[in-house]
Amino acid sequence: GAVVSQHPSRVICKSGTSVKIECRSLDFQATTMFWYRQFPKQSLMLMATSNEGSKATYEQGVEKDKFLINHASLTLSTLTVTSAHPEDSSFYICSARGGAAEKLFFGSGTQLSVL
């Protein structure tokens, strides 16, 4: 099946710094990518929808200036957590769809810990 690569798998940063997470579709072109966040023992929460070449669409309650999303090519979307704080510590997961595929493929997730 299609492969979505997410990097890094784990990152620890200091409060106030910015962290960039990359999501790549390795063997297909992803016209749309999604970013999710998951807190411990909770389900995945959709943060934003990223369309190649256009601005991301954010879900209600997600700060677009804090979670910057760039989808500059058909195989790469990035999520930058700006001025990270401890409450931003979470598991971030991307997913991608391409072409006529009726299913989404997910990355392996990034565990962000903000100290």
Add this chain to the structure above:
Amino acid sequence: DAKTTQPPSMDCAEGRAANLPCNHSTISGNEYVYWYRQIHSQGPQYIIHGLKNNETNEMASLIITEDRKSSTLILPHATLRDTAVYYCIVRGLTNDYKLSFGAGTTVTVRA
């Protein structure tokens, strides 16, 4: 998209079939039923999806009732590696492939 209801947890014995129910009584005619699973600290993995016919692939079978108000995911021979949270999701055709995850069913396969 229609909401789904799943039992919070279930146990099953290794080597036996695991039957995971999902209720989606408000599903509309153009909405698909998807199943994903998430093994601890990993991204979700696609299992199977269907519209109204039963479906089978190398991982599982999906049985959808005739009125489409409920479905069952069947793992034919559960292994310890099938221990995961299983999500039943209903997706419409017009929401740009967004998937909304509920609480899912935590399945524990025991030796």
